[in-house]
Amino acid sequence: MNKFIAPVALEKAYRLLNHGPTVLVSARHAGVDNVMAAAWACALDFSPAKLMVVLDKTTQTRALIEQSGAFVIQVPTVAQLQLTYDVGNLSLRTDPDKLAKSGVELFRFDGHDLPFVAGCSAWLACRLIPEPHNQQTHDLLIGDVIGAWSDTRVFKDGHWHFDHADPSLRSLHYIAGGQFYAIGESLKAK
Template identity: 70%
Template sequence: MDTHILPVELEKAYRLLNHGPTVLVSASHGGIDNVMAAAWACALDFAPPKLTVVLDRASYTRRLIEQGGTFAIQIPTAAQLDLTLAVGSISGGEVKDKLARCGVELFRAEGAAQQPLVAGCSAWLACRLIPEPHNQQTYDLFIGEVVGAWADSRVFRNGHWLFEQTDPQWRSLHHVAGGHFYAIGEAMTGSNPEEV
């Protein structure tokens, strides 16, 4: 594993998603790996840490999650814009060499060998599916308990994002519509109401 990838304390794992990035969702079952992009993912709980993600019933990755019971969420970077758009546009169920075509390189992390992780991202959250059949079938809403979290120390350290201190290529992507994205902007700090 890359020496810049460091574990994130699970009680701070929610911070990896709090800024609302587009995410990559990966899963594996029966020796088959797949990755898709998703715009609707968010932190749900602190202890144990949980997250939600909306996965269309037609997606191949969703089937792998339902069969395998695990998945990973990763935060792609601005440098991975084309990769993100490609994995969100091509179905692994229809194109067997999707990951190779899209230029996806996978790795496994210690303690999360079931979940394939996408190399080059800024953060990764390995999850165990919390089965909620009604939510999954009615709303396409999946809940995961975060069992492991990692971030690239060049852009996330001591529980905080450092986007303003790194190359803009490390910024997270935020999907608007079609193939249109924004990268996260500059940091701003508001005044504490008690100090005004």
């Protein structure tokens, strides 16, 4: 774990996702770890902090979440562009080496037996709130955020600092066909 990582207060955790980044979703069950990318994720409540993510029924990561009841949402960086695309396109079902091939390195935070992806800018540990209708009808998974952390080089004191951080730490915003946008300049309304 790099020395720049620090906890984020749970009531500020929504700010890690508020600007709509594409995220990495990871989960662990019965000795199996997996990581996928998801563009359809957002905050759902401030306090207690909740979030939601859309995950297709065919994904292995979703199966691990529904079996274990837990997952991690993390914010990948521009430096992880190819990793983010690869974990979104390779499948653990057909490619058992998916994580190694994609360059994923996992680490853990004390007290959380979950696979956190190294090199991201923010991490949200979540407990699945079982909602059969949302899961079956909409492929929508809702979680309570039970832990949050950031790389303080880019998110500190409750705010992103993309303007002053290294550009490789900017968030990714996926469109389609391998094309992403990095987050851009800061703007302030009066």
